[in-house]
Amino acid sequence: MARSQQSRQKRVLASASKLAGCCLGLALLLGLASPLPSFMQKGTPSPTSSTPGQESQGGTTPARTPRVRQRAVAARVLGKEDEKQVEDEKVATTADVDYVRTLELHVSSPAILLNHIADRYSSTSRILMEFVDNAFDSAESLFDHETNSYQRPIRIEVAVNSNRKTASLTVTDNCGGMSPETLGRVTTNVGESQKRGQNFLNGQFGFGMQAFRACCSTLSVRSRAELSKPLLEIVVDREQSMDITMQEASPEGYSAVPETGTQVTMRGFDEQWASKEALSPDFVAVEIEAHFERLLSRGNLMVTVRDETAPRDSSTHLCKTPDYAQHGAQIVVQEMLELGGGQRAEVLLAIAPQRGAEAFSPARFFAKGRRIGNIASITSFTKDSVHRWDVWSHPQLVGYVDILGSDTGALRPMITRDEFKHTRGRLASYKALADLCEEPLLAALEGVNEARSMKSLQQLEDVLTEELRRVDKQEKREQRKQDKMTQSFTEDEAEPEPEATAEPEASAEGDQSDLAQESPEAPSEKESPPGPEQPKDPEESKPNRWADFKVSLVDGLPGDEDGDEVQSKRSALVGNTIMVNVQHGDFKRRYRHTRSGAPKIDERLCSSSA
Incomplete structure (x- = not known):
């Protein structure tokens, strides 16, 4: 019975506390009530939280918890002379007392x-x-x-x-x-x-x-x-x-x-x-x-x-700024791009000539005219770009992307000014830049790579031709070694020319006979009579030494016009020229090049060419 009465009393107190808080808040809002009692104001000591003349540690009087303040209001509403009647409930809910203090950040050193x-x-x-x-x-x-x-x-x-x-x-x-x-x-x-x-x-x-x-x-x-x-x-x-x-x-x-x-x-x-x-x-x-x-x-x-x-x-x-057009750079993208958030990007990206690229710095990000870093090294930008290597890391890509405008936009430099902060709109700004620049740059760079590749293929032709000469010399050397091992008294050098022998004295008749043979009426074996030219034996016209051959890398073989045959033939011998078909699937699979178009000559390519 006592327990149920005590439970009922708790419910009444809780309801009264809520009602009193609502009424008092409404009254204060309408200006119908005086300010909160002094013991309810922030930082004011509670009459029941400490004895008179006693202070908490550190000289600050502890403030009441929200639940203690509610019970104080409930006591006043119920007409109690003090809060003794709610002391039991207070003790159960205020084991930890809040302290309101103002602190400052302090760095010891x-x-x-x-x-x-x-x-x-x-x-x-x-x-x-x-x-x-x-x-x-x-x-x-x-x-x-x-x-x-x-x-x-x-x-x-x-x-x-x-x-x-x-x-x-x-x-x-x-x-x-x-x-x-x-x-x-x-x-x-x-x-x-x-x-x-x-x-x-x-x-x-x-x-x-x-x-x-x-x-x-x-x-x-x-x-x-x-x-x-x-x-x-x-x-x-x-x-x-x-x-x-x-x-x-x-x-x-x-x-x-x-x-x-x-x-x-x-x-x-x-x-x-x-x-x-x-x-x-x-x-x-x-x-x-x-x-x-x-x-x-x-x-x-x-x-x-x-x-x-x-x-x-x-x-x-x-110190001077470079002139892109004067140094022969091909400007591909030159535009002002709105990024949103009060920011815009001034973009100038160009393709430098192969021999003049060293006159420029690589393409860079700027912020208000100050460098952030090479675009290829800004990881937050390149890590999600599908053209990280063939566009942004290309050695002939030069120019700048300068971020202008508001400091609160998406692209904000870090304190060391070598990267952009991870902000909410950074990805969208990067995508806008990629959409503007990547496709036209890729097309321009592919043209540059193709031109350089063809030039490099010409150099590869010279390398292969020189290699044939080297093989020819090596075979001759091996043949001479073999001859020494099987024959006695052989010369290392080429055989000497046969000594000239004295011609026998010709008689008068013999002289006349010779003259008769050389006369037009009697054609000799040395001079054939006029008539249609006889075709030469193709075997006789072919070179018989490696040094007589040369290599030519061609885009398709002569006489092969349909695609299937072009793909089916690796090479052809035309006169003393070995024509290697660069369109053959075998060659394409083995031929690799750098981002700038220079060929990578490796064992796979050499074996295919052999």
Whole structure:
């Protein structure tokens, strides 16, 4: 009986609690009730959760759980003086007490964390491009899109010191420079890039200035935004997290940055990052031309690379963008493709001539004029393409696909700028690019491959003909060896010509007889009488040595016009020419070639030709 009464009381309390909550919420919504009692407000101590004067561990008073607050409301609605009558139910439901606290992310050693993040960079040149990129971003406010030119001359210089002991890379520009506040922020803060959301700028992550940590120990940054202000300098050590000092630069620094602008220097390179190639001025220049090809065509811009260890005038390289048409490239796709989500792709893909392909870089993905990587190496794109090898990896495919527009579109660069993030619309954007480009590129490349294949087949003819000559010489050598073993006193060389014998003196009669035989009235055996030409014996006209033959690879044999016979005959001997039918099924099965059309001469092909 007592148990059923207790159960009934629990049901009444639960129903009352729900009803009270609904009424109170409705009243607050209509403005008919005062705010919640103080003990029900967030962060306010519960009158029953702790004794007066007692605090929880850490100095924070525990807040009530939602069920405890409901029971407090139920007690007030039922007219109880306190909550003692519902204490039994409260104890059964509030074993764990909630704590409401505001916490912040804390990194005990920011320098170590940043060093590990910087390890995502895989090459010195990629890190250098981050600082050249910052110079381009600084000059963007001076760029006129209508004229594709800057409003005043912009100079960006990269100085390379390749000495292993004092190796350094320095990027100096005469762009807008940085105020003291900006200089302090970009060198010591991470993830606060003010470029985020500005679609015409590249940096979005606020990490580029920290990329030096992967390859060297020290970064020095000098900058000023106004000539009337002092040139300030910050030096950041890779292992340093605190006490980073900003101060006025030395007189040497003023001579390096005489105008507004910025100078960034990386020093203390790790041995594995300071290879001869990585610190080669020529290699750095090639990388800049490949990475910023889309920006180097702008007017009023000069980007140079110089060797600090050589005289200035003799060691400066001016970076230029390639002219595809001038170098004989066949432009196949040139179009602006809308990708959706505020993004578009500017596409220019061409087929470079075989001998001029080295003048271009392979076809690449760009994002706002900055290289992401060779299209063939962007795995997220090529792994699902059926033309990964015969189109995108072809050595004569050149050009670019530049992703422009919104930063929130489907194709967004990763922090290391060597891949695109895995976003929801990435696959659809890739498919749109493939649909536009793959079929026309495949057709153009097949034509190039066929032309190269025919040229290569001519070279193969020469190889086979020369091989016949070699076989002829080898057989002669073997024959001479055999003769030595079976005959005595044989000569190694060719037999000497027989000595001339004295002709017997002819008598007068004999002379007259000879003259008579040579006269027209009496034709001799040496001169046949005029008449129809006698056909020659074909056996006599055939060459009798391997060296007299030559090989010709032909597209079908002479006199074989129907397809069946062409397929049935491998070769034919016409005069001294061995004609090999490249349309024969046996030859086709054994003939293989590279993606660029060059034949692969292997044992199977040679045995077929034999």
